[in-house]
Amino acid sequence: MPYPVVLNISGRLCAVVGAGKVAERKVEGLLQAGAVVRVIGTHPTLRIQAWADDQNIELVDRGFFETDLDDCWLVFAATNNADVNEKVAAVTRGRNILFCHSAGGEGDFTVPAVLNNGDLQVAVSTRGTSPTYARLVRDYLDEHLSTGHGEVLTILKQARAQLKEAVPNDSIRRQNIWRSMLSQDIFEAVQAGSLDEVKQRIFECLSLSQD
Secondary structure (H helix, E strand, C coil): CCCCCCCCCCCCEEEEECCCHHHHHHHHHHHHCCCEEEEECCCCCHHHHHHHHCCCCEEECCCCCHHHHCCCCEEEECCCCHHHHHHHHHHHHHHCCEEEECCCCCCCCCCCEEEEECCEEEEECCCCCCHHHHHHHHHHHHHHCCCHHHHHHHHHHHHHHHHHHHCCCCHHHHHHHHHHHCCHHHHHHHHCCCHHHHHHHHHHHHHHHHC
C-alpha cells in the first residue's frame, strides 16, 4: 500500500524528460509548487517554450543524457518512447532520485488529482488504477465543498499565531483551546456559508487564552 505524503519541493531541482502535453502538465504543477524545473526534450509545446523564454524553466532541447539528472531531486519520465522512459527510470534508481513514470509504468510515486482552495488541498488517488476516476472524485468534491474553507483556514492560521503568543508555555492549555475551536459543527457552519458564525466562535475561543 502506498504511503501518502505532501512533498515540499520549493527550491528543489526537478526534471521532466519529455516536452509534450503530458510533460507540460507536470511542469505546470512543479512550477506552482515552487520547484526549480529542468525540461529535457525536443519539439516543446508552446507553453513549455514560453516558460523557457521567460526563464521560468531550463529547457534542454535535445534527447536525454544521464547527466541531465545531475543534482535532481525528483524526475518525471513523460515521453512517448518506452525505451527512453525506462532509461530514465534506471538512472533514477541508481541515484536514489524520486521517480514518476507518467505513462503508467512502475515508479516511486503517482500524482493525485488535486483540489486547491486557499490553504485547503485535497488529493485524490486511485493508486494509479485510474487517474480519470480520481479526477471525477476531485471534481465532485470541488462541487460540494464550500469555497469558505480556504477563508477559514486563513483565519485559523492567524488564530494559531495569536494563541501561541498568548499562551507560550502551556501546550496542553493551547491544545484544549484549539480543540474547542474545531469541531464538526464548525465544518458544517462553513459548508452552510455561515462564516460570521465561525469567526465569532474562533474569537470567543481565543478570548479564553486571555483568562
